[in-house]
Amino acid sequence: MLFQSNGLCPICKTPGENWCKTQDWEYRATTDWYTYLQCPFCQTLFIKEVLHDDLLNIYPPDYYSFSAKAGRSIFKLKDAWDRYYYKSLLKKIDAVSLSVLDIGGGTGEVLDSLKKADNRIGYTEIIDIDKGSAHTARQKGHVYTHSTIEKYTTDKKFHVILLLNIIEHVGNPVQIIEKAGGLLAEDGIIVIKTPNADSLDARLFRNHYWGGLHCPRHWVIFTDHSFKMMIKQSSLILKNIKFTQGAPFWSWSLLNLFRKKDIKQHKRPLIEHVLFAPLSVLFAIFDIARSIVSKTSQMFITLSK
16 A cells, blocks of 8 residues: 655655656565655655555565575675674674674574674574564574564663665654664664765666665665764764665666566576676676765664663
C-alpha cells in the first residue's frame, strides 16, 4: 500500500523538489513508479511514496541479505575489507566480553565476520523481518528475533549496535537512532553504514537509475551534512564519518543502463548478473583510490552516548 509523504524533508522539514521518477530495476518486485524528492537545503533524497504496509513484497525471498545466490562472493570480499574498519573500532571498547546487536542482519554474515575480528564477542543477536533467515542465523549461534526495530523490546544493553545499510530503509530515521541509543551500553558504539546522496555516481546516473536509490527500498538517503543535522536532533554524539567504497551502486547503475530490456524480460535480480562481481571489483578499486580526495557514495558513521 502506497502512502504519499507530505513532501517535507524528514531531516530539516524543507519542502522537497522533484529529483527523479523511477522503478524497481534491481528485483522487479513491483512495476510501480516512484518519485524521489531532494531537499534544496540539506540535499537529502527521500521517497514520496512510502510503502509502510508492503515490506514483504518489496523485499522478495531472493533479496541479497536473505539469499546465498550469485553475487555473494563480492559481498564476502567487501566484508573482508570492512572487517579492518570494524576491528579498529572494537579495540576502543574497554570490556572483557562484548555483546553485539545487528539490526537487519539477515543470516548473520557480518556478525560472523566480527567474531573473527575480535574474540571478545560473546553474545550476538539479529533483528530482521525475514523469517527465512532465522534457521541459518541460529545454526551459526546467533540469537534471532523476527521483528522490526520499531517493535523490538529487550532489557539487554549492547556494546556494539550495527545499523549497516538499514537507516535508509526507514521512514523516521531519528526515531530509529533514538531507539538504538536506548539499547546501547554506556561505553558502547553504534556503527552505521548508509549511502551518500552527495556523490559522483548519484549525479551521473540521476536521469537513468542510480543504484543508491535501491528503489523502492531506500526511503531516506543522507548527505554527510544532513546526517550531522539529524544527530543534533538526537541524544547521541557523532564520533566520526568516514567515506567508503560504493561499488554495488556503480554496478547496479551501469547494468541497468545497458540491460534494462533484459531485466524487464527475465526479472532476474541485478545482483545475479554475470558482470556484477567483476564490475564491483573495478569500481571498489576506483572508489577506494578516490576516497582520499573526494566523497564516495557510502558512509561509515560512528555514534556514542
